[in-house]
Amino acid sequence: MKFVDEYRDLKSAKVLTKQIEEVVTRPWAIMEICGGQTHSILKYGIEELLPKQITLLHGPGCPVCVTPLEQIDKAIAIASRNDVIFTSFGDMLRVPGSQNDLLSVKANGSDVRMVYSPLDAVKIAEENPNKKIVFFAVGFETTAPVNAMSVLEAKRRNLKNFSILSSHVLVPPAIEALLSSDDCMIQGFLAAGHVCTVMGYEEYIPLCEKYKTPIVVTGFEPVDILQGILMCVKQLEEGRCEVENQYNRVVTKSGNEQAKKILSAVFDTIDRKWRGMGNIPKSGYALKEIFKDFDAEKIFDVGHLEQNESSLCIAGEVLKGVKKPVECSAFGKECKPETPLGAPMVSTEGACAAYFHYGKNKFNAVHTDLVK
Amino acid sequence: MCLAVPGKIISIDDSNTELKMAKINFGGIIKDACIQWIEDVSIGDYVIVHAGFALNKVDTTEAEETIRMLNEMSRLLEDEDAKGN
Numbered sequence: 001m002k003f004v005d006e007y008r009d010l011k012s013a014k015v016l017t018k019q020i021e022e023v024v025t026r027p028w029a030i031m032e033i034c035g036g037q038t039h040s041i042l043k044y045g046i047e048e049l050l051p052k053q054i055t056l057l058h059g060p061g062c063p064v065c066v067t068p069l070e071q072i073d074k075a076i077a078i079a080s081r082n083d084v085i086f087t088s089f090g091d092m093l094r095v096p097g098s099q100n101d102l103l104s105v106k107a108n109g110s111d112v113r114m115v116y117s118p119l120d121a122v123k124i125a126e127e128n129p130n131k132k133i134v135f136f137a138v139g140f141e142t143t144a145p146v147n148a149m150s151v152l153e154a155k156r157r158n159l160k161n162f163s164i165l166s167s168h169v170l171v172p173p174a175i176e177a178l179l180s181s182d183d184c185m186i187q188g189f190l191a192a193g194h195v196c197t198v199m200g201y202e203e204y205i206p207l208c209e210k211y212k213t214p215i216v217v218t219g220f221e222p223v224d225i226l227q228g229i230l231m232c233v234k235q236l237e238e239g240r241c242e243v244e245n246q247y248n249r250v251v252t253k254s255g256n257e258q259a260k261k262i263l264s265a266v267f268d269t270i271d272r273k274w275r276g277m278g279n280i281p282k283s284g285y286a287l288k289e290i291f292k293d294f295d296a297e298k299i300f301d302v303g304h305l306e307q308n309e310s311s312l313c314i315a316g317e318v319l320k321g322v323k324k325p326v327e328c329s330a331f332g333k334e335c336k337p338e339t340p341l342g343a344p345m346v347s348t349e350g351a352c353a354a355y356f357h358y359g360k361n362k363f364n365a366v367h368t369d370l371v372k
Numbered sequence: 373m374c375l376a377v378p379g380k381i382i383s384i385d386d387s388n389t390e391l392k393m394a395k396i397n398f399g400g401i402i403k404d405a406c407i408q409w410i411e412d413v414s415i416g417d418y419v420i421v422h423a424g425f426a427l428n429k430v431d432t433t434e435a436e437e438t439i440r441m442l443n444e445m446s447r448l449l450e451d452e453d454a455k456g457n
């Protein structure tokens with residue numbers, strides 16, 4: 001596929017690896033914030049290509065993983081109602097709540113449907129006027145404008161039976177939470193390319209200056225990630241800290257103005273709890289008061305649920321990059337993708353799940369999956 | 373979750389001015405996506421699509437420049453290796 005295959009090219013990967021080897025003189029710890037990047041790094045065995053001085057820390061950038069347990073339980077409570085058709089992106093369906101997951105609710109006879117786009121959920125609402133259609137609106141800044149559009153579209157079509165269960169999270173406040181924590185080991189960041197496609201990268205400049213940490217906006221293919229690492233290592237070695245853009249074929253400084261306009265028209269910024277990381281100030285979006293008729297939490301009385309995580313799980317430390325998944329005593333034993341104990345084992349983009357899937361053959365992954 | 377992939381616009385339907393749509397070819401698979409947020413968009417453009425929405429155009433000049441530079445360096449590296457042997 002054009003503009004994909006070229007970025008999986010083994011020869012280009014080797015060029016970049018060699019350049020990284022040439023510039024690196026001492027140990028550096030770099031965090032990729034986005035779960036999509038973590039997945040690529042494990043899939044293509046990128047850590048094995050890098051000089052030993054470079055440690056990659058895997059960040060909390062998987063919206064599926066960080067959606068709090070109580071939000072999943074709310075989704076399950078709503079989806080179990082007879083008058084509801086519950087719609088969601090596929091990867092949320094198997095996330096375990098405190099009792100079960102959405103797939104088992106579906107197996108028990110509830111109407112739970114996977115959609116590719118929230119606009120599909122709006123269409124379902126139009127076709128089923130006697131049912132209440134709820135869309136599980138999770139995601140970072142990449143997905144939030146798309147979810148916001150579904151609300152605007154439902155309003156435009158005058159639908160009274162469509163609502164969203166909103167659980168949006170934002171990247172810059174999470175970066176700030178990581179950088180300001182006492183046990184922070186992160187010296188440079190790869191920022192998430194598709195989040196920045198929407199938001200641009202201006203909001204990272206003050207973070208970069210305040211914490212003296214380089215931030216490189218980076219894409220998702222192996223060549224992108226290696227180039228992002230090279231740019232970050234160069235900055236660290238030269239004692240610079242700037243926001244740079246590796247993913248300039250897609251990301252512009254100011255992002256997508258139209259999408260940003262829709263975000264500010266539909267959502268307010270609120271404090272949010274992240275699974276494994278706790279409450280982070282101003283780190284989420286909720287529907288504005290004027291859209292309360294589209295807010296599933298206001299329509300359905302699902303109450304306030306507080307849930308506890310497994311005591312074995314060290315997800316908080318994994319999500320902050322303080323520990324690797326394999327340092328968890330439950331990894332691959334009590335905790336597996338089919339029976340996850342914590343957030344990062346839930347989605348294929350979670351660090352624990354990525355280690356579980358690709359850890360076994362990571363030494364040959366790079367040679368099998370890159371285009372020769 | 374934030375997966376977004378590049379595809380080529382093959383037709384545009386702007387009959388709904390608040391929800392402009394396009395058919396997009398992803399390496400042979402054709403899907404519909406909303407192109408409302410992309411300015412100056414035309415058939416043949418590459419766009420990056422997430423959950424049914426085009427988030428931005430792919431800047432093909434930037435993309436091709438990066439690839440060209442990497443290919444060039446890779447050739448230099450091979451020449452060096454050849455000399456070394």
Ligand code: SF4
Binds near residue numbers: 332341344352
């Ligand atoms: S392996 Fe499982 S239990 Fe351990 S940190 Fe990861 S998600 Fe938690």
